[in-house]
Amino acid sequence: MEHKECMSALLPVRDTLDIIGGKWKILILISIWEGNKHFREIERSIPKLSTKVLSKELKDMEENQLITRTVLNGFPVRTEYRPTEYSKTLQKVILELQHWGANHRKKIFGREY
Amino acid sequence: MEHKECMSALLPVRDTLDIIGGKWKILILISIWEGNKHFREIERSIPKLSTKVLSKELKDMEENQLITRTVLNGFPVRTEYRPTEYSKTLQKVILELQHWGANHRKKIFGREY
DNA sequence: TTAATTGATTACCTAAAGGTAACTGATTAC
DNA sequence: GTAATCAGTTACCTTTAGGTAATCAATTAA
Numbered sequence: 001m002e003h004k005e006c007m008s009a010l011l012p013v014r015d016t017l018d019i020i021g022g023k024w025k026i027l028i029l030i031s032i033w034e035g036n037k038h039f040r041e042i043e044r045s046i047p048k049l050s051t052k053v054l055s056k057e058l059k060d061m062e063e064n065q066l067i068t069r070t071v072l073n074g075f076p077v078r079t080e081y082r083p084t085e086y087s088k089t090l091q092k093v094i095l096e097l098q099h100w101g102a103n104h105r106k107k108i109f110g111r112e113y
Numbered sequence: 114m115e116h117k118e119c120m121s122a123l124l125p126v127r128d129t130l131d132i133i134g135g136k137w138k139i140l141i142l143i144s145i146w147e148g149n150k151h152f153r154e155i156e157r158s159i160p161k162l163s164t165k166v167l168s169k170e171l172k173d174m175e176e177n178q179l180i181t182r183t184v185l186n187g188f189p190v191r192t193e194y195r196p197t198e199y200s201k202t203l204q205k206v207i208l209e210l211q212h213w214g215a216n217h218r219k220k221i222f223g224r225e226y
Numbered sequence: 227t228t229a230a231t232t233g234a235t236t237a238c239c240t241a242a243a244g245g246t247a248a249c250t251g252a253t254t255a256c
Numbered sequence: 257g258t259a260a261t262c263a264g265t266t267a268c269c270t271t272t273a274g275g276t277a278a279t280c281a282a283t284t285a286a
Contacts, residue, residue, distance in 0.1 A: 012214025013139060013207060019217070021134055023274070026126060039233050050275060055234060064221065075284055076232035086220070089213065094126060096209045100202065101125025104132070107199070108177065136244070152263050163245065168264060188254050189262040 016093065019064055024049055026094060028057050029087065032067055037080045066090070129206065132177055137162055139207060141170050142200065145180055150193045179203070 020026050024046070031045045043054050058081060061067045066087040070080045106112060133139055137159070144158045156167050171194060174180045179200040183193045219225060 007140070007143075009211055010139060010143070012212070012218060013210045014214070015218060016210040016214035017130070017134055021130055026123060027120070030120075030123070040231085043233095048275090050277095051234065052236090052276085053274065056274095064217070071233090073282095074232095075282090076230090077234095077282060079233060089216075093209050093213045096206050097126045097129040098122055099125070100206045101127070101129035103202075104177070105125065105128060153261085156263095161245090163247095164264065165246085165266090166244065169244095184263090186252095187262095188252090189260085190252060190264095192263060 019060075019066075020090065020094065022057075024053055024057055025061070028054065029061065029066060029083070029090070032081055032083050033087070037082065039079055039081070042081065132173075132179075133203065133207065135170075137166055137170055138174070141167065142174065142179060142196070142203070145194055145196050146200070150195065152192055152194070155194065 020029075027046050027049070028042060031042050034045075036042045036045050039051075039054070039058075042058075043049055043051060046054075058067065058069070062069050065084055068082050068084060070082070072078045072080060102112065133142075140159050140162070141155060144155050147158075149155045149158050152164075152167070152171075155171075156162055156164060159167075171180065171182070175182050178197055181195050181197060183195070185191045185193060215225065
């Protein structure tokens with residue numbers, strides 16, 4: 001049985017799941033896609049999300065070039081987070097996950113949400 | 114800012130990630146797709162996978178109708194795990210994750226695996 | 227000077243995922 | 257009866273993800 005090729009093909013799958021997996025990452029990305037730019041603004045747009053987790057996730061997303069971070073100096077310091085064009089390439093992936101999940105729920109529970 | 118609709122659209126995304134996320138689920142599914150049928154066979158096909166985790170994941174996958182489980186009585190008891198036709202609907206999703214991840218690695222590190 | 231706001235960081239804790247290893251029950255071959 | 261094989265289960269431990277709450281630095285308005 002040939003495993004090596006298929007197993008190494010899973011490294012990219014792992015990478016993707018690391019980037020969009022977890023409890024908050026997609027939520028944060030969508031909030032930013034929707035136009036939320038500032039730290040507090042994003043935080044308040046997602047109920048129960050803590051500053052600690054948000055801070056960490058934003059760093060990860062910046063590293064992965066999904067968002068840009070710009071510090072604007074002014075009265076209270078403001079930071080602007082913006083989605084990159086590149087981040088949009090994730091939309092197809094997320095849509096695929098969404099479609100499969102929606103169909104799956106119908107199959108398993110015989111009803112939708 | 115309209116959040117409610119987009120946030121509820123994420124429930125299916127969560128469902129899908131619960132089903133294919135984690136360290137072993139996709140590996141196990143692929144092993145079964147490849148033709149491995151028996152518990153020990155699947156276990157041995159995936160280095161470092163323990164019986165405990167395999168046992169749990171197989172149960173989850175059976176609940177989600179991705180595999181069927183049949184007990185064959187014979188000398189050493191044998192169990193047959195088979196992929197369902199339905200499980201194949203995940204291939205498109207997994208391929209999407211794989212493509213995005215492969216392209217992402219090129220973008221971030223400038224090289225492939 | 228005090229309070230308030232923004233954008234965080236830090237220390238500490240809990241819960242969930244996963245790992246380790248020993249063990250069970252059934253059966254058969256020796 | 258002893259060993260081996262298959263298909264698991266159980267108890268226990270470690271690691272990681274995530275939650276809670278206090279704190280900090282900068283700035284401005286009252």
